[in-house]
Amino acid sequence: MSELKVKDKEIVVPGEVLAEGMDYLPSYGVFREQDKIIAMHLGLISISGRVIKLIPLSGRYIPKKEDIVIGKIADIGFSGWRVDIGWAFEANLGLKDATSEFIEKRADLTQYYDFGEIIAAQISHISGSKIIDLTMKGPGLRKLKGGKLIEVSSSKVPRVIGKQGSMVNLIKEKTNCKIVVGQNGKIWISGVSSESESLATNAIYKIQHESHLDGLTDRIKEFLEKGEKNGI
Amino acid sequence: MNNDGMREYIVSLLNKNLRLDGRSLLEYRKPIKIELNVSKNAEGSARVIIGETEVIAGVKLTVGTPFPDTPNEGVLIVGVELLPLSSPEFESGPPGVEATEIARIVDRGIRESGMIDVEKLVIKKGELVWMIFLDIYTVNDAGNLIDASALAAVAALKNSVLPKLNGDKVVFGEHTKEKLPLKRLAITCTLSKINDKILLDVNEKEEDVIDSRLTVAISEKNNIHALQKGGNKGLTIEDIDAMIDIAQEKTKELRKLLG
Amino acid sequence: MVYSKRFDGRKLDQPREMEAKVGIIKRADGSAYFRIGKTIAIAAAYGPRELYPGFLQNPETGILRCNYDMMSFSVTDRKRPGPSRRSVEIGLVTQNALLPAIDLSAYPNTVVDIFIQIIQADAGTRCAGISAAAMALADAGIPMKDLVAAISVGKVGDKIVLDLDKEEEDFEEGSTDIPVAIMPRNGEISLLQLDGDLDKEELLQALKLAKKGCEEIYKLQRISLKEKYGGSKDE
Numbered sequence: 001m002s003e004l005k006v007k008d009k010e011i012v013v014p015g016e017v018l019a020e021g022m023d024y025l026p027s028y029g030v031f032r033e034q035d036k037i038i039a040m041h042l043g044l045i046s047i048s049g050r051v052i053k054l055i056p057l058s059g060r061y062i063p064k065k066e067d068i069v070i071g072k073i074a075d076i077g078f079s080g081w082r083v084d085i086g087w088a089f090e091a092n093l094g095l096k097d098a099t100s101e102f103i104e105k106r107a108d109l110t111q112y113y114d115f116g117e118i119i120a121a122q123i124s125h126i127s128g129s130k131i132i133d134l135t136m137k138g139p140g141l142r143k144l145k146g147g148k149l150i151e152v153s154s155s156k157v158p159r160v161i162g163k164q165g166s167m168v169n170l171i172k173e174k175t176n177c178k179i180v181v182g183q184n185g186k187i188w189i190s191g192v193s194s195e196s197e198s199l200a201t202n203a204i205y206k207i208q209h210e211s212h213l214d215g216l217t218d219r220i221k222e223f224l225e226k227g228e229k230n231g232i
Numbered sequence: 233m234n235n236d237g238m239r240e241y242i243v244s245l246l247n248k249n250l251r252l253d254g255r256s257l258l259e260y261r262k263p264i265k266i267e268l269n270v271s272k273n274a275e276g277s278a279r280v281i282i283g284e285t286e287v288i289a290g291v292k293l294t295v296g297t298p299f300p301d302t303p304n305e306g307v308l309i310v311g312v313e314l315l316p317l318s319s320p321e322f323e324s325g326p327p328g329v330e331a332t333e334i335a336r337i338v339d340r341g342i343r344e345s346g347m348i349d350v351e352k353l354v355i356k357k358g359e360l361v362w363m364i365f366l367d368i369y370t371v372n373d374a375g376n377l378i379d380a381s382a383l384a385a386v387a388a389l390k391n392s393v394l395p396k397l398n399g400d401k402v403v404f405g406e407h408t409k410e411k412l413p414l415k416r417l418a419i420t421c422t423l424s425k426i427n428d429k430i431l432l433d434v435n436e437k438e439e440d441v442i443d444s445r446l447t448v449a450i451s452e453k454n455n456i457h458a459l460q461k462g463g464n465k466g467l468t469i470e471d472i473d474a475m476i477d478i479a480q481e482k483t484k485e486l487r488k489l490l491g
Numbered sequence: 492m493v494y495s496k497r498f499d500g501r502k503l504d505q506p507r508e509m510e511a512k513v514g515i516i517k518r519a520d521g522s523a524y525f526r527i528g529k530t531i532a533i534a535a536a537y538g539p540r541e542l543y544p545g546f547l548q549n550p551e552t553g554i555l556r557c558n559y560d561m562m563s564f565s566v567t568d569r570k571r572p573g574p575s576r577r578s579v580e581i582g583l584v585t586q587n588a589l590l591p592a593i594d595l596s597a598y599p600n601t602v603v604d605i606f607i608q609i610i611q612a613d614a615g616t617r618c619a620g621i622s623a624a625a626m627a628l629a630d631a632g633i634p635m636k637d638l639v640a641a642i643s644v645g646k647v648g649d650k651i652v653l654d655l656d657k658e659e660e661d662f663e664e665g666s667t668d669i670p671v672a673i674m675p676r677n678g679e680i681s682l683l684q685l686d687g688d689l690d691k692e693e694l695l696q697a698l699k700l701a702k703k704g705c706e707e708i709y710k711l712q713r714i715s716l717k718e719k720y721g722g723s724k725d726e
Contacts, residue, residue, distance in 0.1 A: 011717045014629050015592075015637030015676045031636070038676070040594070040636065042629040042716050057720055059632015060520055060539065062598070088541045088601045128550070129539070129600045148241045155632065194244040202254065213721075271611045272529060274564035284517050288610065290564030311572055316558070317535035317606035319518050324558055324606075326573065367563040367572065369608065371533065372516045405567035436518075 008047040011057070012039040018052055029054030061154035061184040063087050063132050067123045068141075070149070070182035071134070073113045081113055083121065083134060086151070086184045091132040093121065098136050118144040118188060120180050144180060147190025150201055152208045154185035159211040160204055167207065167217065174224035175200040199227040239426075239441040246429045251438070258432045258478060261285075266383065266489055268391040275407065276392025280384040282433060284374035286318075289384035291366050291392045291412075294402050298354075298361040306353025307363040310339040312370075312381060319373035319436075337420070337460045338368065338382045341449030345418035345457035348389065352413040360400055364389075364412070375435040378447055382420030383486060389414060390490065417490065418457055419483035422447040423475040425467065430475060432482060446472060448479035452487070492665070494648025498658045506642060506654040506704050511623075511715040513630050521631025523715070525623035527642075527708075528656055529613035531565075534623035536631040538603035539595065547602075553595030554602050557586040559620055561609040581617045588621050588641065588672040588682035594634045603633055614657040615643045618670050621682065626712050630719070640708035641672035641682055644697040646689045651697050653704045669694075671701035675709040678702060 002021025006012060018030060019037040026032045029041050030052055039045075041056040063069070063085065071091060075082035080094040095103045098112060113119060120141050121134040136142070152160060161168050161181055172179050177191035177200045187204060191197040203220055210216055242252065249257060261283025271277040274290035298305060312335040316322045327335070342348065353362040366388065368381045389412055396406035424431045424438070424445040434442060444463030451457055456476065461467060467475075497503070507528030516522035519535035526532075539553050547554070559581040563570050585607065595603060605627065607620035618641035625639040645652060646667040647659045660668055667687020673680055680698070689697075 011720050013638060013713050013716045014635035015674070016713075017676070033636075038636070040634045041632055043632075056632045058521065058630055062539075088539055088598075129553070129598050148238075194241070194248070195250075197241075198245060198250065271531075271562065271564055273567045273611060273613075277564060286516075288562065290562060292564045292569035294569065311563070313572060315606065315608060316537075316604070317516060317519060317522075317533070317608060320537055320540070365563065365569055369562055371608075372518055374517065 004047070006045050008045060010045045011043070012045055012054070013042055014039055018045065023050060025051045027051050027053040029056060056155060058153070058155050061086055063091070063123055063126055063184070065123055065126050067183035068120065069123060069134075069184040070118060070120055070144070070180060070186035070188055071184075072149075073115055073117045073119065076109050076113075076115065081109065083119065085132070085182075086186060087132065089130045089132065091121075091123070091134050093119075093134045093136065097124065097134065100137060113143060118149055120144055120182065120188070140180070144188045144190070147178070147188055148197055148201075150187050150189065150204065152185050152187065152204060154183065156208045156211050157181060157183055157185055159216070160187065160207050162217070167220065170217070170221060171200050171203050171224065174221075174228055175203070199224065203227075238437060242438060242441055243427055246426060251431070253435065257429060258482070260433045260482070260485065261435070264486070264489060266387050268387060273405070274388075275395055276388045276390070276412065278384045278387035278391055280380045280387065282376060282380050282383075283435065284372055285376055285380050286371040287368055287377065287380045287384045288371055289366065289368040289381070289388040291364060291388050293392070293395050293412075294363050294365070295355060295360055295397070295400060296363045297359065302350075303358040304354050305350040306348070306361045308339065308343065308348060308350070309363070309365050310335045310342070310385070311365070311367045312338065313367070314370050314373070314377070318370040322370075322373070333460075333462070334378055334381050335368070337378060337447055337458065338385050340458040340460070341382055341418045341420050342385065342389070345449060345451045346415055347386070347418050347451075349413035349415050355397070355400070362394070373436060375437070375439040376422060376433050378422050379420055379433065382449070383490075386417055386419065387490060390417065416451045417487065418449045418451050419486050419490075420447060420449045420458075421479040421483050421486070423478055425463075425465075425471060430471070430478065432478065446475045448476055450480055450483045454480050492649055494650045494662070494664070497652065499656065503650055503652050504700055504703060506707060507656065509708065509711050511626065511711050513626050513715045513719045519627070519631070521627040521629065521633070523623045523626035523630060525619050525626070527615055527619050527622075527654065529611055530609070530615050530619045531611040532607060532609050532616065532619035532623045534605060534607045534620060534627040536603060536605055536624070536627040536633065538631070538633075539598040539601035540604070542600065542602035548600040550599050551596070553598035553600070555586055555590055555593060555595065555605065556602055557582045557589065557605040557607070557624065559585055559607045559617070561612060561616065565609045565612045581620070584682055584684065585617065585621055585624060589624060589628065589639055591679065591681050592625070592635050592637045592639050592674050593628060594636060597634065603628070603631070612657075614655050614660045614668075615670070618642050618672065621672050622708050622712065626716060629716055637674040637676045638709060638712055639672050639674055639681060640705035640712060641670065642701055642704035642708060643668060643670045644701045644704065645669050646687060646693060646697070651693060651700060653700045669697055669701070671698065671705070673702060673705040675705065
């Protein structure tokens, strides 16, 4: 009766029929048309029981609720800050979500977050494309001082992080850098020297370019160890 | 000017003679590719790739009246379009300041070096001459569009043939085997300055933070035929001396690729 | 009046040789190259991104904006740089060809820009542009209900043919050119234009031929998109 037309981890194009029959359930990235489930992006199929999901392989960062993002303070108003997170519209950081301290109404907001400063925040609420609310209240959310900011395609972020953080932890360990990865593809790196930051940066760019090839973890490990040897 | 720490980072690397992509300061990106005849309706065409920067140049020839002040010379018109498809920063519309500068730099290098034998382009003295339309389009902007454009322009001209002529009209779509008469090849090289460091072939991130640049067009006899200083900081005579030395050396590398 | 053998020897229902590649413009969010015979098109997709001026923004959905142009040397008689009425019209019909396939309702107030450039022209340029643009949109991760494939059909002399080249388009004894774009899954037509002279039966016959031609293009589009990520085994 119901028929699955694709396998788990298969790459599909938009419009491709993934399953026929009402037994399968559409999740993210797919839609149902009559009794068929259809792919809505170029991406990887993920089948879990009867649920079919699609992970897009490419595309700009689209903000989602609960995403941890790295942003830059773009503007300061009376009731909070506007933050550039690499989306078509700036996100909002309101007074009450900015910090665990209490901020008075007429306080000098630059004392908390100033123009151009980098923050790790979480998306608390989204409405349409234009309204994206951030919060800084949560573990790990903070101003990121010093270091440098790089950017990768947001679709590569899962590879940079790795299974349960294994990849990013490998880089942190081998380069002795602090690294915070935002779902929006922005990555903050802070090391003891610019050479160690450079090594971490190049490792991350390497992941971006070679993410579709096999044996990535081993190659990155080898790359980092060579760099370590060269006195980073 | 962006305040995202990129300039500081680039400078900190440069102080150790390192660049973002691991190149040395005076190294071209690899690969540098020159493909000829990429657009068959053109009288000549070339695609140039330097690293990830890609441009396509094409030549169309027609006949017309010469300019009144040069009645016995063919005509050259160079156009550059920074296509919006090649960068999120380019908008649709007629060529702006940036595109116009590149077109005029490319034109100058070709014209002042006497690259095209413009006297051989005369069909009827004072009345009918060949007109060369050289158009350059950016396909991917990863920095250093000037050098890529100039190289594509020269390659396209070198690849060009004259179209068939029927009396005083061009027969569209028919090419002869007669090559466009060229006397020499001017090769262009741009050197950029960030603080006290001189860089060759900047990528788009470096290009965003340069203080100044000098573009030099050089012919086979190593003479300078065109110069253009860009950027809004100054250059010392020592800088210029050094940059020209580097340009004279590096253009030899590009000249070899043209064959 | 009788067109017995096609100028390049093809069968009546045979399209020219095709080639496609995805991701050719690194700075774009999505991009593709498409060649059919001697016609070469490249397309880039940018977005969803900010849309200025503000009065163009649509609070219900993102919008699609298509821009089509030809390199001056892509044609035998040089095309003067700048938008022509023809390129403006093609931008519009391209937009209408792609819109039914995409869903920008999740990105109100934004724009997805498509830029198409013709590098070499030998008829069928707007169709090549649409086929490239559809791949570029998919490469950019834009939500799409289906891809879009486009090809020309027509009547040359007395024969209904698939994929006219320039020589056929210019055939002195009569040529009707019909660019068609189709969304492959349900066969819906999103682009249809005609200029020439033919009766209804001939038109329906031509449309059947177009469907066949678009199926071949669709196959190539699928392979090229999957190839970028190293995953195309079943074609």
